[in-house]
Amino acid sequence: METTAVRFSRPKLPSGPRFPPSGQAGSLGTECRRLPEFLSLIKPRVMTLAVFTALVGLMIAPGHIDPVRAAIAVLAIAAGAGAAGVLNMWYDADIDAVMARTAGRPIPCGAVTRLEALTFGLILAGISVAVLALWLNLMAAALLAFTIFFYIVVYTMWLKRRTPQNIVIGGAAGALPPVIGWAAASGEIALEPLVLFLIVFLWTPPHFWALSLNRAEEYARAGVPMLPVVAGRAETTRQILIYSILLFPISLLPWALEFAGAIYGATALLCGATFIALALRLVGSNEADRRPAHRLFTFSILYLSLLFAALCVGNSAGRWSPTVSARPTTAAIAPVDPALCVTRGSNPPEGA
Numbered sequence: 300m301e302t303t304a305v306r307f308s309r310p311k312l313p314s315g316p317r318f319p320p321s322g323q324a325g326s327l328g329t330e331c332r333r334l335p336e337f338l339s340l341i342k343p344r345v346m347t348l349a350v351f352t353a354l355v356g357l358m359i360a361p362g363h364i365d366p367v368r369a370a371i372a373v374l375a376i377a378a379g380a381g382a383a384g385v386l387n388m389w390y391d392a393d394i395d396a397v398m399a400r401t402a403g404r405p406i407p408c409g410a411v412t413r414l415e416a417l418t419f420g421l422i423l424a425g426i427s428v429a430v431l432a433l434w435l436n437l438m439a440a441a442l443l444a445f446t447i448f449f450y451i452v453v454y455t456m457w458l459k460r461r462t463p464q465n466i467v468i469g470g471a472a473g474a475l476p477p478v479i480g481w482a483a484a485s486g487e488i489a490l491e492p493l494v495l496f497l498i499v500f501l502w503t504p505p506h507f508w509a510l511s512l513n514r515a516e517e518y519a520r521a522g523v524p525m526l527p528v529v530a531g532r533a534e535t536t537r538q539i540l541i542y543s544i545l546l547f548p549i550s551l552l553p554w555a556l557e558f559a560g561a562i563y564g565a566t567a568l569l570c571g572a573t574f575i576a577l578a579l580r581l582v583g584s585n586e587a588d589r590r591p592a593h594r595l596f597t598f599s600i601l602y603l604s605l606l607f608a609a610l611c612v613g614n615s616a617g618r619w620s621p622t623v624s625a626r627p628t629t630a631a632i633a634p635v636d637p638a639l640c641v642t643r644g645s646n647p648p649e650g651a
Contacts, residue, residue, distance in 0.1 A: 336410040337419060340388050341381030348603065349476045350377045352499060355607040356480030356492055359558070364484045371434045372483040376476060378427035379443045383450045383472070385420035389413055390455050394521035400514060431483065439483040446475045463526040470503030471496075477607075494552045495610075501546040502603055505539040505578065509596035512536070513589045536582045539595070543578040547571040550606060559610050566609035570602045 353376045357369060364372070388395065388406055392413055395401035405411040424447050432440035454469030462468075474496045481492035508526055511518060512535060515527040527535045550571050554564035577595045584591040 333410065336405040340385040340405055340411065340416055340419065341423075342384035342388075343381075346377060346380040346384060348600065349380045349473060351604065352495070352607050353476035353480035353483075355611045356477030356495060357484045358480075358611055359491070360481045360484035362485050368434060369484070371430060372439070372480070375427045375430040375434070376443060376479055376483070378423050378430075379447055380476070382420050382424035382427060383447045385416055385423060386447070386451045387455050389416040389420055390451065391459075392416075394460075394523060397521045398514070398517040400517065435483045436486045438486055438488070439479055442475060442479045442482055446472050446479065449475075460523060463524050463529045465524070466507045466526075467504050470500050470507075473503055474499035490556070491553070491558050494549075494556065495607075497549050497552075498546070498606070499603065501542055501549055502599065505542045505546070505574075506596065506599040506603075508535050508539050509581070509592045509599060512592040532586050536578075536584075540575075540578040540582050543575050547575060553610060562612055563606075563609040566605055570605055573598065574602055 350373060354373055357364070357372060388404055391401075392404075392406040395404050396407035401407065406413055406416055424444075428440050428444045428447075431443055450469070450472035454465065454472055458465040458469050477495040477499065478488060478492040481495075482488060511525040512527050512532060515525065515532075518525040519528045526538060530538075550567045551564065553559035554561075554567060574595075577591070577598055581591040581595055
């Protein structure tokens, strides 16, 4: 196995924002100019995919949730995901400054101070968890709080700078949104969202390792022990192929367990085969060719989007498999007595 020595550098960051502080002349215009900088802290592109998987989890969960509460749940989960992004940028501002991909972020370039980012992230996290607890249920709020904690403390502060398995273990945080969405609608956790969790969990390593292959020098300069840095390209591509193969049968579980229909099954088969084919092409490519890694990274985003979109479409008619869900129907608990229909007439029972 190839090894590369990793030397950590800690660059000096700008001490304050580029714009004059609040309270001085023109402060209103200044704050308006800085608003896009604060919005970029929440990592909108990363957050969008996480929120989409949470939305699908919410939509396919059994039971009914009114549109207003559903919208509140999605906004709260989005705020929580955004808070995790802000706090990640707050802690990683030193390594962001030495990587070309991240040097333009608001903190390294001096548009937002670290204290401002920390305050913004903590407030956003607190509000998102409180809204889920007050408007939806404690289960969803607890899962969101745990996800933010896991992403910031376990992944960002502990794993990211210490082990090449940072993405594998830390990927649990990114895999929890569909479970949160399910819990927001149903108030509990079942087998189905755990299957969705496993799909995203296995998808995460090949997705991020494909990105890091073309950024290995930057990660090495920043002192982040990503797999390509400590194990080399050959081992990284081999691991990408292994996870891609493991992902294939797991992605078929929603169809096999009958909480997804034929549309999902066909999508999972086609996209899974394409994913493996791209991984095989990456394994056989030479180090100078950056295109196979970029293709796999780009397709991985499309892969997860199509998979969850197909899952949502397949469940749009409210189909549900009682063989999977642990919650029995009313008819299974108490069969209707025809005599009751005669004595009660045609009025339906309360809550029907």
